[in-house]
Amino acid sequence: MYTALLKHIQHYIPLNEAEEKEITRNFKVLQLKKKTVILEAGQTCKGNYFVAKGCLRMYFFDDKGVEQTTQFAIENWWISDYTSLALKKTSEFYLQTVEDSTIIVLETAVEDALLEQVPKLERYFRLMFQRAYGTSQHLAKYNHTLSREAHYRHFNKSFPDFVQRIPQYMLASFLGFTPEFLSKIRAKKDQPIS
Secondary structure (H helix, E strand, O other): OOHHHHHHHHHHOOOOHHHHHHHHHHOEEEEEOOOOEEEOOOOEOOEEEEEEEOEEEEEEEOOOOOEEEEEEEEOOOEEOOHHHHHHOOEOOOEEEEOOOEEEEEEEHHHHHHHHHHOOOHHHHHHHHHHHHHHHHHHHHHHHHHOOHHHHHHHHHHHOHHHHHHOOHHHHHHHHOOOHHHHHHHHHOOOOOOO
C-alpha cells in the first residue's frame, strides 16, 4: 500500500530501509468510496493526504450555496487545508473523494515525531510546497491573462487524462465557468481559438 508514497518520496530524497519503515509506521492508509467527505467546513483539518490511487477535490459553498471547487489531487499529489492544518483553526473547505480512492494520511498528531525520526522529510515537504505554490501562481496568472476558453484549452492540454476523469460540473467550477459554458467550449473543440 505504501509503494506509491515511498517511490514518490525517493524521487526527491533518498531513503534507507529504516527510514522507509519509520514512514510506513507513521502513515495511515484509507480506502474510501467515491463521494466520501474527509473534511467538512467547520472542522479542523488533522492530516495531509497523499493520493495513492483515485482523485480528491477541495471545495466550498459560496454565498449563493453554489459549490466552488478550488483544488484537485490525483495520483502522487498531496492535498490538505494547509491553513487549518498549520494554524489549528476550523476549515472553510470540504475535502471529498471524486473516485474510489486509496489515500495515505500523515496526521498532525504524529508529524513532528516522524520529522524528528526522518529529518530529510522536511526537505521533501519543502519541495512539495514549493511546487504546489508555483502551480498556484501559474493558475492565478492564467486566470488573469487567458480568455476563459484559452484557459480551458491550456488546462486540457496540460492534464488531458485528468480532464476526462472528473465530472464536468466540477471542472467548470474549478475553472470558474458554468457547466453550460464548458459544454459550449467542448462542443467546438476542433475549432481554433480566436
